[in-house]
Amino acid sequence: MITGTILTVGEILVEIMASERGEGFREAQPLRGPFPSGAPAIFIDQVGKLGHPAAIVSAVGDDDFGRLNLDRLAADGVDTGAVAVLKGHATGSAFVRYRPDGARDFVFNIRHSASGCIAPTDAAHAAIEACGHLHIMGSSLSIPAMAEWMAQAAASVGARGGKVSFDPNIRKEILDDPRARHALETVLGHTDLFLPSGDELLMLSGQAGVEAAVAHLIGQGIAEIVLKCGADGAIHYDRGGATRSPGFAVTEVDPTGAGDCFGATFVVCRRRGMAVGEALRYANAAGALAVGAMGPMEGASTFAELDAFLTARPH
Ligand code: ATP
Ligand code: MG
Numbered sequence: 626m627i628t629g630t631i632l633t634v635g636e637i638l639v640e641i642m643a644s645e646r647g648e649g650f651r652e653a654q655p656l657r658g659p660f661p662s663g664a665p666a667i668f669i670d671q672v673g674k675l676g677h678p679a680a681i682v683s684a685v686g687d688d689d690f691g692r693l694n695l696d697r698l699a700a701d702g703v704d705t706g707a708v709a710v711l712k713g714h715a716t717g718s719a720f721v722r723y724r725p726d727g728a729r730d731f732v733f734n735i736r737h738s739a740s741g742c743i744a745p746t747d748a749a750h751a752a753i754e755a756c757g758h759l760h761i762m763g764s765s766l767s768i769p770a771m772a773e774w775m776a777q778a779a780a781s782v783g784a785r786g787g788k789v790s791f792d793p794n795i796r797k798e799i800l801d802d803p804r805a806r807h808a809l810e811t812v813l814g815h816t817d818l819f820l821p822s823g824d825e826l827l828m829l830s831g832q833a834g835v836e837a838a839v840a841h842l843i844g845q846g847i848a849e850i851v852l853k854c855g856a857d858g859a860i861h862y863d864r865g866g867a868t869r870s871p872g873f874a875v876t877e878v879d880p881t882g883a884g885d886c887f888g889a890t891f892v893v894c895r896r897r898g899m900a901v902g903e904a905l906r907y908a909n910a911a912g913a914l915a916v917g918a919m920g921p922m923e924g925a926s927t928f929a930e931l932d933a934f935l936t937a938r939p940h
Contacts, residue, residue, distance in 0.1 A: 630678040630704070631892060632756035634749070634775065635665030635765030636717055636740035637683045637698075637708065638733075639690040640881070640921050643722035649730045650722060659690055660920040661697040662719060663740070664762045664794050667882045671889035671911065671925040673702035677896070680704035680756065682749040684739040690716035691739065697922065707748040714739040721881065729881070736768065744770050753778050756787060758896060760888070761812050763793035772808030779815035788896075790818040792888050793825045800828070814845070818895075820888045822853035839867075851891060851905070853884050858909050861901050870905035873913040873938055882921035887912035890931070910934045 641658035643650070661670070665681060672679040681703055685691030687710050694716065698705050717738035722730050735741055743749075743765075753759065759782045766772045779789045791812055800806055813819065813829060819842060821829065830838035839850055839862045850862040858872035890911035894904035910931045918924030926934075 629757045630680050631672045631758045632680045632752055633665040633669045633760040634682040635762050636663040636735055637666045637685050637694045638663040638717040638719050640719045646723045646725050661694045662921040664764045664885050667885035667922045668889045669703050670701050670922050671886045674925045674927050675893045677893045680752050682707040682752050684709040684711050684743045686714045686716040686739040687712045688716055707752040711739045743768055745774055758788045760790045763795050766808045767802055767805045772804050776811040779812050783815050788817045789815050790892055791816040792820040795825050817848050819847050819850045822884055868901050872909050875913045875917050877916045879919045880916050883912040883915040886915040886925055907931055
């Protein structure tokens with residue numbers, strides 16, 4: 626049976642943040658965390674908070690970092706039944722420190738953590754077969770089993786009438802890995818809604834300018850593209866043209882997770898039949914609320930919170 630459930634597959638991590646800005650981690654310093662994290666986990670938590678059926682396929686260790694995440698996801702309405710709890714592996718982690726200019730330095734432990742062992746279990750297959758919408762994160766495609774598996778999953782969800790969204794969320798390590806790069810391109814071939822930010826649109830389309838990149842991807846069969854533009858908001862493209870939606874002026878406390886909350890909100894709003902302009906407005910509000918909170922998943926919002934934010938800020 627196909628349900629309306631939005632599903633994602635990918636890493637669950639804890640994030641531990643330096644509380645002072647500076648260059649990396651080569652000195653002792655105050656840290657804050659653990660916070661629940663991982664781009665797919667943030668995305669699906671935002672879907673759950675909006676009250677939409679949500680599920681994640683992933684893996685955590687049998688440790689407190691895993692329990693912290695599973696408890697949060699369950700509390701926010703996400704089905705974690707297809708998250709494997711692996712004895713003998715630690716939950717993945719990301720240590721992050723902001724540099725004085727706002728750029729981020731990360732130390733990731735993903736590949737050798739429980740997240741590096743995400744595998745096509747029976748529960749995972751059942752979740753993929755049941756979902757109405759599959760969201761894929763590029764950051765997950767460097768996990769060993771994921772690249773070919775997600776390309777197949779995207780094809781099978783599409784073949785039975787489900788939808789696929791794809792946020793390339795490119796990190797340099799992914800582009801350096803030929804298998805993951807090939808998987809990015811294959812997944813793109815099965816994508817209905819593409820959610821790049823910054824240079825990702827040009828990097829993945831191989832085109833020199835935004836207009837050429839959009840025309841190229843829409844010509845390849847991608848129905849909708851939403852280009853996330855940070856504080857400037859977002860631009861939606863389809864065969865009918867472009868729709869711009871400005872960002873909201875807020876104080877940025879911590880940008881991590883904004884793109885994930887934005888994407889989740891846009892997908893939920895569109896699945897609920899909202900017009901593009903209205904869905905963009907909600908998604909920009911979700912992104913703005915996400916950057917206003919310290920911690921990657923701490924700024925995820927309910928519809929009541931988004932409505933309160935939007936009522937206070939009519940465009
Ligand atoms: P991430 O760092 O989570 O990967 P991203 O690069 O995918 O983010 P961004 O374009 O940085 O995506 O942010 C996504 C959305 O969040 C934007 O389209 C906008 O709506 C909102 N947003 C991001 N930064 C700000 C900001 N400083 N002020 C207001 N809104 C913001
Ligand atoms: Mg992103």
